[in-house]
Amino acid sequence: MLRLNFKKILSFIHLWLGLLSGLVVFIVGFTGCIYTFSDELKALCYKQRLYIEVPGNTQKLPFSQLLNIAERALGKDRKISRAEISQKPGRSYMFRAMKLNRKAFGYWNSYVYYDKVYLNPYTGQVLYIENAKKEFFTLVLAMHMNLMLGDVTGHFIVKWSVVCFILLLFSGIVLWWPKKANLKSFKKGLLIKWNAKFKRLNYDLHNVTGFYVFFLLLIIGLTGLMWSFGLTTEKKSTLQSDTTRQAAKLPADLILQKAIQTAPGTAYFLYNFPTAKAGTINLTAYQSERHLYDRISYKFDRYSGELLMQGPSFKNLSLSGQLIAMNYDLHTGTALGLPGKIMAFLASLVAGSLPLTGLFIWLHKKKKKNKQNKALP
Known part of the structure; x- marks a missing residue:
């Protein structure tokens, strides 16, 4: 009983x-x-902006020059906040300009602007300018994370x-x-x-x-x-750039050159530009295109290009640090490669169907109960 x-x-x-x-x-x-297979779908749908033909015996243009091209392409009212720098020969560079109003209600009010420009790193050719606010996978992610x-x-x-x-x-x-x-x-x-x-x-x-x-x-x-409770968020660093120093060489080129020398096996870099005057250049070196957990973080002085801090590699992290670093890969299944993604896809499919099947069970029981109550007199 x-x-x-x-x-x-x-x-x-x-x-x-x-x-x-x-x-x-x-x-x-x-x-x-x-979103589980967003990378694979993007590679198919956005092939012309993501992939390029590599010209023979041609070196990539200086990063600072590509940055200037991206700034002109996006316009003066768009401040570039991040660059995605692939180290694969046949991949384009992506520059992103994004400004958020996190307190705003609704998806369209949250973004003051969100634009991307894709460049050929060998020629500087603008491959595509994207209004990322309207991009399909951005909309899917916003629906997934905050219902827009x-x-x-x-x-x-x-x-x-x-x-x-x-x-x-x-x-x-x-x-x-x-x-x-x-x-x-x-x-x-x-x-x-x-x-x-x-x-x-x-x-x-x-x-x-x-x-x-x-x-x-x-x-x-x-x-x-x-993510929701901020348990994967890194603590804010107290490191700052020295505003009194200036580099002999353009800092953007110097910083990227140092990062490549420090981590030559990097698949791609995320180059984050500071918003504050004394802010540092935060650069993340991802060692694999498939796994986000295998990464090394750097902080550079934005004026001199001096390396201020280098984070540990994944294998040198504590067990708790490794679990936090793997959070995204565990969430999406990429920690186990393609089989993990397939499992995550099927599990998400079932998760989405459970409220429907549960609702039908409840409605049937309610209908049955109503019939019984009518039959009682």
Whole structure:
């Protein structure tokens, strides 16, 4: 009797957590499916702006010269904040100008501007100028992270909906667990009866698929919450550039040259320009195009080009540091390569479908209860 009452109470909690967070989980799940393979889809859809033909015996133009070309292409009212510098011969350079209003409500109000320009690093040719606010994968990511409601409102809703979803996963496993722990009972909960009527098929799709992806969704959910609660955010550095010093050589070229010499096996660099006058150039050297965790961070004096700080490589981090560094790769499945991405895709697909199948189960029970109440007199 106690077990029955416990499951009844848990079922009630499971229902209302699902009703509260269902729509958000549905949106976050299906947008997560799309974004899992965003890199592969971009390589197919945006081939002309991402890839170039390498001319024979030609060196890349100085980074400072490419920066000037990008600034002219985007216009004086756009301040470049980041450059993506691929070290592969057949890849373009990307320069990004982005200004945010994080307190604004709604996606379109959050961006003052968000533009990208792609350049051929050998010739300086402008390959494409993109209004990134309207780019498909940017919209998908915004829907996934904050429902396109802005950082304050949307982030709050998604964060606590994911908390509800984690609780739903645990309560769902308890409700799935059979009353009799024997092989026949477990087998019933592990197989989908595909030839059954809609009611039974829908019930199996909710229960059985939910069981199979439990651990995957738990990892995806918890790594998502790591971002939401700021547990992966690095502490702000107190290092500053010396505004009284000036370099003999253009700092942008000097900094990139030093970074390449320090990490010659880098796949691509993210070159972040400072907003404050005494801010440092923050440069991240990604050692792999597939894994974001394998990276080294640098801070340079923006005026002299002097290396102020070099972060540890992934293998030299503590266990907790490695887990934090791997957060994105665990969230998207890229930590395990293509098989991991496929698993993350399928798990996200199931996550998006669970609110639907759960809603149908609830509606059917409600309909059945209404019929019983009408039949009582």
